[in-house]
Amino acid sequence: MNTTLADRRKAFRTRIARRDAMxxxxAGNALTAQVIADQGFDAIYVTGAGIANTYLGAPDIGLVTLTELVGTVSAIAEITDLPLVVDIDTGFGNAINAQRTVRMIERAGAAAVQMEDQVFPKKCGHFAGKAVIPLNEAVSKVKAAVDAREDANTLVIARTDARAIHGLNAALDRAEAFVEAGADMTFVEAPTSLQEMQAITTRLSVPQVANMVVGGKTPLTAQADLAGLGFSLVLYANTPLQAAMRAMSDVLAALKADGDVTRVIDKLADFEERQRLVNKQGYDVLEARYQID
Incomplete structure (x- = not known):
């Protein structure tokens, strides 16, 4: 790591302004973050749903605690210098809770925090049965999040889930109120068409987030088209997790049926690749440097 966290946050803020659908x-854990970095991506989204699924074996229904989230962010920040955009769900409570959450996640290594306006306990943005808190309460939490950050270049992304409940115009009204409260970016979750996605970037002045959820409510759209619409960030929040789940199921099914993995050996990372991804060589160098004679 050749730059400071402050430098990386500043560079990430500059990159967001390009609106090129990065x-x-x-990642819900550090190993997934290693794979993302190894494939040459420019930033990582620390996904609350991914942590719930991988760490708890539970759905995305507000069960992850702040302590569990901080631990995950710290572990990922330890092994990569890529900017981390961290899903902090509803901020774990009211405006005061949100302030504490932002401080802790920023200190753990985040370049940006994303907070939503759902009623706690929240649900995945593409689940049915969501509800949002009153607008004045949501605005208060955005203001608290903005005030809490120690580095002015830490981005505050304010998400609204109102589209599925009150319609697109209500969601855009909320997003505009969040911008007035100081949010650096907004995220209108679960638009249902390209026309709605265009309305989001046309009406809202700050950089925007698009969320590509396989099987979700928003149409899967190519990066070039999202850049054309003017989005800054494109989340594939749980694509790595979905790929890993399918691969694990296929390999374990073959192991159960055959008694070995010969038939699916090509689906496994070999021993050398596994050690490379977790930087075994780097730790060997450190061990040799500090070895006691």
Whole structure:
């Protein structure tokens, strides 16, 4: 790591202004972050749903705690210098809770925090049965998040889930209120058409986030087209997790059926690749440097 965290945050803020639909794959743990970095992506999305699924084996229904989230962010920040955009769900409570959450996540290594306006306990943005808090309460939490950051270049991304409940115009009204409250970016979750996505970037002045959820409500759209629409960030929050789930199921099914993995050996990372991804060579160098004679 040749730059400071402050330098990387500043560079990330500059990059966001390009509005070129930078893709952020999601990581729920440090190994997934290693794979994302190894594939040459420019930033990582620390996904709350991914942490719930991988760490707890549970759905994205507000079960992850702040302590668990901080631990995950710290572990990922330890092994990569890529900017981390961290999903902090609803901020774990009211405006005061949100302030504490932002401070802790920023200190853990985040370049940006994303907070939503759902009622706690929240649900995945593409689940049914969501509800949003009153607008004045949501605005208060955005203001608290902005005030909490220690580095002015830490981005505050304010997400609204109102589209699925009150319609697109209500969601855009909320997003505009969040911008007035100081949000650096907004994220209107679950638009249902390209026309709605265009309305988001046309009406809202600050950089925007698009969320590509396989099987979700928003049409899967190519990066070039999203850049043309003017989005800054494109989340593939759980694509790596979905790929890993399918691969694990296929390999384990073959192991159960055959009694070995010969038939699916090509689906496994070999021993050398596994050690490379977790930087075994780098740790060997450190061990040799500090070896006691």
């Amino acid at each position: 893709i952020l794959p999601g």
